[in-house]
Amino acid sequence: MLTRKQHELLTYIHGKLAETGVSPSFEEMKDALDLKSKSGVHRLISALEERGFLRRLPNRARALEVVKIPEVRAGNVVELKPSITPPAPANDQVIDLPLHGRIAAGMPIEAIEGQSSLPVPAALLGPGEHYALEVAGDSMVEEGILDGDYALIRKTETARDGEIVVALINDEEATLKTFRREGQMIRLDPANRLYDPQRYRPDQVRIQGRLAGLLRRY
Secondary structure, rough: OOOOOHHHHHHHHHHHHHOOOOOHHHHHHHOOOOOOOHHHHHHHHHHHOOOOEEEEEEOOOOOEEEEEEEEOOEEEEEEEEEOOOOOOOOOOOOEEEEEEEEEEEEOOOOOOOOOOEEEEEEHHOOOOOOEEEEEOOOOOOHHHOOOOEEEEEOOOOOOOOOOOEEEEEEOOEEEEEEEEEEOOOEEEEOHHHHOOEEEOHHHHHEEEEEEEEEEEOO
């Protein structure tokens, strides 16, 4: 039997996966459940893993899979049923994504348009048009995004609070950060306590895409 918070988190993750195809960030989960810190999210996820409700997918940032969800009757968990998820592409299907140079996960650096491509398993991607960027820097390490990783980006020009996005600043520099609105300003948050948030006017920031997956080579 799940606790109320465990059930809330599982339901929230399941809903975000159904809506966007990407599991929510720890910051989003913390805010959704009104928790004081991300450590509380970690504990809930670990408990759901132990009970077989969640599975972490290896080598991918923010990669959670809902294995099963509780069916609730009169407030009690009485039955387990498999979660409903869209069928995954064939494991051997590979897509060549355009590789557009390096993107900063620290201070912004120039976004380089390249002509090369990166072979990516189709199972890592959801719907929409995608491209890849090599991550430079360590400011997103607390989201599991490391220097040298390849960020798989779904093209979009809009973003919601809490999404990890590629933001083009002053049409010159690109950075990978968590998007937030703060009054009349745009705030780009790192996921490393050693770095400070970056604040810009809305006219200074153009969204180039949001994080859809991560590829790491060993």
